[in-house]
Amino acid sequence: MxxxxxxxxxxxxxxxxxxxxxxxxxxxxxxxxxxxxxxxxxxxxxxxxxxxxxxxxRDKDELHRAAVDRLYGEALSRVDRSEPSWRLRLARYSDALAETFLEAPAIGQLSPLVDGRGIGELASLDFIFEALEQAGLSGQRLIDAYGAYAGHTLAFAAGMALELSRESAPGSSVPWIGMLDAESLAPFPRLVRLRGDLLEMDTLVVYRAGVQAILDSIEAG
Structure with a gap:
């Protein structure tokens, strides 16, 4: 209804x-x-x-658990499950999870704080394990890879949602580093050299770089 x-x-x-x-x-x-x-x-x-x-x-916590679980389900619905590449499926899911959290940041930021294990989250977990098994993982390597991938995507996507909820212009990109004072950097030549590049980074770029590094590690075996 x-x-x-x-x-x-x-x-x-x-x-x-x-x-x-x-x-x-x-x-x-x-x-x-x-x-x-x-x-x-x-x-x-x-x-x-x-x-x-x-x-x-029963209470607001139960309502929030249901809402977060819905976001998991929505993220999974945005992934083409017929895509043959396990890597592309996981890359798309990580993007979709960030998208859904950032679309409703007041709820997305709560995801690490609730442990509802509803149907949306369980389906997402099963999806991740399916992809990792297709990558050839089993046993402890499977569990470790899941921990690295799920830990990074969940914590980082929720953190981006929290940052976005604090921004004065929701929907805009959030810088990874807000300020690097040139005078303070003077004793650190590498930071002086990289200052411009660092200030141009945004959180979504860093998030995706982390996902790709984890997937590279899985693929390398």
């Missing part, structure tokens, strides 16, 4: 569903990327009371 139906129905509380509440939460997170979406804001958007929402979710 969509949010509009919930708003206009005569018996609003009965017509609420968990999916509809999560839909509304993510819609608000995408509309107001720099602000936390409060239960009051969510209830107002749905045309119900906060108590009505809490009849479907």
């Amino acid at each position: 969509d949010v509009a139906t919930t708003r206009t129905a005569g018996s609003r509380t009965r017509l609420l569903t968990q999916d509809g509440i999560v839909d509304a939460l993510l819609a608000l997170a995408r509309e107001t990327p720099r602000a936390e979406v409060s239960i009051r804001m969510l209830a107002s958007a749905l045309g119900v009371t906060a108590a009505a929402i809490y009849r479907h979710f």
